[in-house]
Amino acid sequence: MSLDRPVAPDPYQLLPAVGSFAVTSSDVTAGKPMDQMFAHPGLGGRNVSPHLSWSGFPAATRSFTVTCFDPDAPTPSGFWHWVLVNLPTSVTELDQGAGGQEPPGDAFSLGNDYSETGYGGPYPPEGDRPHRYFFVVHAVDVDALELTPDSSAAYASFNLAFHTLARGIITPTYQV
Secondary structure, three states: OOOOOOOOOOHHHHOOOOEEOEEEOOOOOOOOEOOHHHOOHHHOOOOOOOOEEEEOOOOOOOEEEEEEEEOOOOOOOOEEEEEEEEEOOOOOEEOOOHHHOOOOOOOEEOEOOOOOEOOOOOOOOOOOOOEEOEEEEEEEOOOOOOOOOOOOHHHHHHHHHHHEEEEEEEOOEEOO
């Protein structure tokens, strides 16, 4: 069953232009399907966040925010799977499963669109086209975004529009 909708644009092309840097992973590849282990338990997955590593970010970076967003979800606002804010610049890699663990330093995860804290894996509608999962590392110009653990993912994204120096993106897919 296809939901017969137009393909959503790359959401980051709609934001003010910023620099870019490299994000790599030993678990996921841009444009390639993710393993089921990274999917939501409702699909038999293990809800494990993939390994992410980044380099080449601006020297002025004072913190990082890591997000995972699905613009292909059948909603007008897409679907937030993960928002991890205020990572110190000493952290340039997240191990597989980090989205289910206590973050380092003063970093914290916001609620995702499953109304859970931390990483929530893909759960696209059965038979829908492959969904894109934008894993983004944002190089931020402040030590900490002025957010609380109760802040929404959309509000964090709004704040990032004003504090992102550069971003690195890796976009795997998932389909049921």
